[in-house]
Amino acid sequence: MKDVFIQACRGIKPQYTPVWFMRQAGRYMPQYQKIRQKYDFLTMCKTPEIAAEVTMQPVKVLNVDAAILFSDILIPLEAMGLKIEFIDEKGPVVSPAIRTIDNLKKLKNIELNAVDFVFKAIKILIKELDVPLIGFSASPFTLATYVIEGSSSKDFFHTKKFMFSDSSGFHQLLSSLTESTIVYLNGQIKAGVNAVQIFDTWAGILSPYDYEIFCKPYVKRILESLKQTVPVIYFSSNTSGLAKHINDSGADVVSLDWRIDMKDACHLFEYKPLQGNLDPLALLGQEMEIFKRVEKILNAGKSAKAHIFNLGHGVNINTQVDTLKKVVDFVHAFKSVED
């Protein structure tokens, strides 16, 4: 198996910079669309053969150095007793929305049998892939925002109302999501994933003070419970002001959005392996402008303990497959270590 990605996660500088993209399997790809026309998104996630096939599409087409399991951060919620739907043009819907302590009893501990399709997909993939497979979950806080809002949100009103008005109930919700996430991630590790990524997409809506209270302890608890079996990447967005706390979380790799200069990140994140951080929409620009930015990030990444090239968030649906291919080739041709 190609192991440049795992080497970088472990802080060893590989011969070339590994690259993969968040949301690398998805609607920007004609191969994905072809399958998606026949099945809805949830059916694709729940059918191990389809999930495995779609996971492999970008590995074959783009030549990336890691695969990420085709699934969603909300998938484990069904196995915790909630209903999830993905509605075209609207996005995910979770019901019932849990906004009070009374509703909290509807959330159960995860029933692993109910997500067996995830473990089956992983088992297929580790036989087929020649690159490492990344499993994932959301952070408890980010998952809580969906459980409380019941859908994507702009201002996270209900989340913050719950959090500030009943902090002990909110902590109960976070504890429950944390324990299920630990069981779920350990299930993925047992099934064979080579690394895991924790998506903390919405951590950046919190002040540093509240991040320390409502987010960090639960991320830390997950990291401690995984007992360093596989490298853990911590992705968050809009969190440059939280660097000190993110360092404390104990993740092996810090994944950055584009709002921070990679050079500054090398200092802020205490020379940890870093992942990122091109603005996904920069890929819609002219080639010369794209490569200028990719090269700047790669050069700055040389100062990190190790660097994994990625975007600062998921691939946008309007991205050209060919552009991503060229970025992969460019990253691979770049000299990450001096002779």
Ligand code: CP3
């Ligand atoms: O990265 C990958 O290729 C692996 C698969 C993956 C998906 N979602 C597939 C998906 C991963 C790792 C995720 C994570 C995820 N899901 C996050 C965290 C990362 C981030 O983007 O911030 C979040 C917040 C979600 C929740 C979610 N799922 C939303 C808000 C949406 C709707 C928006 C959209 O793009 O449609 C989804 C649906 C979703 N998840 C799709 C895919 C490929 C689109 C499904 C379709 O084909 O209709």
